[in-house]
Amino acid sequence: MTIRVLLVDDQEMVRAALRSVIDRRDGLAVVGEAADGGGAVAEAARLRPDVVVMDVRMPGVNGVEATRRLLAGWPPEGPPPPRVLVLTTFDLDEYVHAALRAGASGFLLKNSPVDQLEHAIRVVAGGEAMLAPSVTHRLLKAFTATPGAFAPPPGPAGRLDRLTDREREVLALVARGLSNLQIAEALGLTETTVKSRVNRVLTRLDLANRVQAALLAHEEGLV
Template sequence: MTVSVLLVDDQEMVRAALRAVLDRREDLTVAGEAAEGDQAVREALRLRPDVVVMDVRMPGVNGVEATRRILAGWPPDAGPPPRVLVLTTFDLDEYVHAALRAGASGFLLKNSPAEEFARAVRVVAAGEAMLAPSVTRRLIGVFTALPAGAAGAGRPSGRGRLDLLTARELDVLLLVARGHSNQRIAAELGLTQANVKSRVNRILVRLGLENRVQAALLAHESGLVDDA
């Protein structure tokens, strides 16, 4: 199955470089490009790609707002919404947590190797999260430094939310937060991949979360993961 991708970045050279990486992979194809957020929303609805690779800082509508508009406004009769892979550099971290809260499925540094970028597209297209542990720790540091309530959501927070989970679900959540795939979680816990997928879905429902990235953020915020 070929994964279709919409590239969103205000720099033409960056889009060209990303396209060159994807065009060399038989299982990945570029469905279209956009240079700013408004155009990204329109093109996502028109092209219905599997994955949107989204820059954060762009003129006009930025990547955070574009991500929110795409996912929150996706027509129910248009099939599943695309997965959003956010591109960032460390100096843009303050924007990334908002994109993840808006429903993005992962984040990647712009200077990542070509093969890592291609793998990230495949990972989010498969419904999993792109969570590089070193980048996650940096992001969590930025996120937890925000003033109380800045992440909003009005939901229960902290360790108390994790009381909704069983011991086995906590085991699964811990490995999700460490960036493990379903296959690796299954191997470590002696479960089938189907069972892991079912448990992850149950975790998201019980915690009122949209995706694995949000679950990983909550695990870090709650102290379940040792970031030392």
């Protein structure tokens, strides 16, 4: 099945380069483009892509606000919302943290190898998180220095009490960065079962994705 991608960047040359790279990959296809965040929200609603590759710094509506609007305003009926893969130059950490809270599923540096971009699109399309290693390092360092600063929006106390013991185990492994396959191997489950339990954890905790789940697990002391 082809993964349908929407490109969002205010620079036409960057969009053209990304389109050229993505369209040459088997199973990936660029279905549309937008030059700013407002256009991204409109085009995502019209095209219903699987993944939105989103720039951060754009005139008008930036990538963080576009991510928030896109995911918060997605209609409950019909297909699920697209996964958002944010492209960043990494000199704006506050945007990375804000986009996490907005529901972005992945972050990649603009100077990353081409193969890493392809991998990131496939990973987030599959419902998992993708963070560039340096982003992960900086994020966890900042999280450790300022507990709670980058956690998902606050919810009721004792949120983890909603989970079964097995779901807590799954959440802890998600927070350590393991994929569904790795979690399945660690717990002696099938990958399909793990995927189902991860989705149930996200639903019960009112979270948008695995990145928010990982941050909440750290915030609650599970990891």
